[in-house]
Amino acid sequence: ADSLLDYSPNDAYLGHIEKNEVSSDRWDRLGDSQPAALRFRYRQSPQAIVKESGGSIGEWMKDPAMTIAGEAMLELDPNGRLLSFLALPPERMELASEATAEPDWLPMLSAAGLDPAQLVAEESTWVPLVYADTRAAWVGTYPDAPDIEIRIEAAAFQGRPVAMRLLEPWNRTRAEETADLAARTRTSEVFQHVTFNLMILAAIFVAWRNLRLGRGDRKTALRFALYLGVVRLLWVVGAHHVATQGESWILYSHYAYSVWRIFLVWIFYMAVEPYARRLWPHMLVTWVRFVGGRWRDPLVGRGILVGVAVGAFLTNLSWLLTWLFPRLTGVPGPPPFVEMSTLEALRRGAHLVTALAIDHTNAILINSLLVVLILVILRLVLGRTWLAVAALFVLAIGAYWPVYSSPTVHLILTSLNVAIFLGVLFRFGFLSVVVAGSVSALLIGIPMTYQVSSWTFGGTVVALALVLGLAIYGLRIALAGRPLFRDELAA
Structure with missing residues (x-):
């Protein structure tokens, strides 16, 4: 049974x-x-x-x-x-x-x-x-x-x-519900799938060309890819395991997905890194140091601290605007978006680990690396950074265009998110963007409550502990042994 x-x-x-x-x-x-x-x-x-x-x-x-x-x-x-x-x-x-x-x-x-x-x-x-x-x-x-x-x-x-x-x-009947869901999401899903597959093909071609020309930081690419492969493998913790031969199928399937993730990340990184380093060299400084193991570098600490602050800010900004804007303007707000990680976190126990891995994977691969890849391609095609930025705004807004809801909140939230993302990327670098995306995905994906008696309170404690621990680590490293508050009179 x-x-x-x-x-x-x-x-x-x-x-x-x-x-x-x-x-x-x-x-x-x-x-x-x-x-x-x-x-x-x-x-x-x-x-x-x-x-x-x-x-x-x-x-x-x-x-x-x-x-x-x-x-x-x-x-x-x-x-x-x-x-x-x-x-x-x-x-x-x-x-x-x-x-x-x-x-x-x-x-x-x-x-x-x-x-x-x-x-x-x-x-x-x-x-x-x-x-x-x-x-x-x-x-x-x-x-x-x-x-x-x-x-x-x-x-x-x-x-x-x-x-x-x-x-x-x-x-309604299941056939009618399926048809309605397809009608509401068809344009957005087709746009996303076509864009993603074109990005893969473009990344394979560009990465192959970079390899032939001897370009690219292969060591960092491999470490990054292996890390995300391990994170993807953590999804197996939340799988439904059985004491039959079917368990082999479950494990092998997760292994295959992990290998595919390693390949995908390596290809994307090898396609992006040489051009990003040439176009915006400061963007990868803290990132390369972090992946290279220089975890006590003050710049790395600063990048992590900025990422935590930005991720928390974006999350609270999204919550605030989603709640406040409809009440100020009378415009109906957007529907609540239930993440897959949220549904997994509700199952508690080992499934919370899977939820954390899902949020972290998507934040790095989809919301960070893929966006930078698109930005680099747009920059190479259009020839100007400001044109690439403008095109990225258009793509981001069109990718999740609402069907029944008012587009106002969508336009504001998407524009703010893209603007802050690009500001952090160009000012503090890729590491801060990765941390910000991970923190934001964590705070949005894990059910949050401040009622100690709630059965979801455990997930809240884990999420806040991870964010707080990351912030403390970034602060300590950024200070490089200096006191947080300096006594000017004593000095």
């Missing part, structure tokens, strides 16, 4: 608010108990659950698909009320008379926190995902939100419930 759990946002509810609500405080209702914006999911199986995409993280309930009789999955809201249930019936039918007994729906409705007396029975119109010989449906309202109508669809096989789903007004 095997089991696993995870958390999932209520995407249909979030999409409904984003598309149909225009008030400046539209996201405040996510704190209400019903409808639930976040859901707990649990899955169990009589056999080991082995992901087909063994090296990936997430999609725990869908990968692999439920195909074994006896497998079951349920969803709960944060208060433990049942939202959905699915169980694969046995492969053989029972012929006894008891098999035709009428199913008892009361325990299922009670688990959902619903009073059957307040529900109205209707004909079932939603087909369950598993075979069933009995179906039932009811309509009613949420106990904590009587203005929202709900529909409960249930199914049973030989008297035993095998499916239940609580449907909200914005729920």
